[in-house]
Amino acid sequence: MTTTELQRVCRSLPAATEQIQWQKTCVFKIGGKMFACSGLEKDSRYSFKVDDHRFLELTDVPGIIPAPYLARAKWVQIDPAVCTLGTSDIEELVRHSHALVLAKLPKKTQRLIREK
Numbered sequence: 001m002t003t004t005e006l007q008r009v010c011r012s013l014p015a016a017t018e019q020i021q022w023q024k025t026c027v028f029k030i031g032g033k034m035f036a037c038s039g040l041e042k043d044s045r046y047s048f049k050v051d052d053h054r055f056l057e058l059t060d061v062p063g064i065i066p067a068p069y070l071a072r073a074k075w076v077q078i079d080p081a082v083c084t085l086g087t088s089d090i091e092e093l094v095r096h097s098h099a100l101v102l103a104k105l106p107k108k109t110q111r112l113i114r115e116k
Contacts (some may be wrong), residue, residue, distance in 0.1 A: 003041070
């Protein structure tokens with residue numbers, strides 16, 4: 001999956017917002033909490049949150065490493081030039097990242113997001 005495809009998927013998710021942070025990173029959030037990010041360049045690496053129990057499994061896949069600064073929170077970083085996972089698998093992981101972060105939001109915020 002390219003960075004452009006990742007951004008398309010993230011933009012399509014319910015209540016997802018997009019902003020540029022740290023001058024060179026496109027950050028996707030739900031309820032003010034980050035669920036995915038990528039560089040601004042066309043083929044840059046991107047990162048997102050994964051389930052705790054899948055973290056080690058995924059970081060054994062070529063092209064996937066623990067995300068710098070975010071690995072302790074079980075984030076992975078994908079190099080699209082090297083990663084061997086298919087586009088549909090990565091899209092499913094990104095959608096799940098969105099759901100994981102949504103589930104950690106306060107119940108009132110979750111309710112407001114789901115009502116939109």
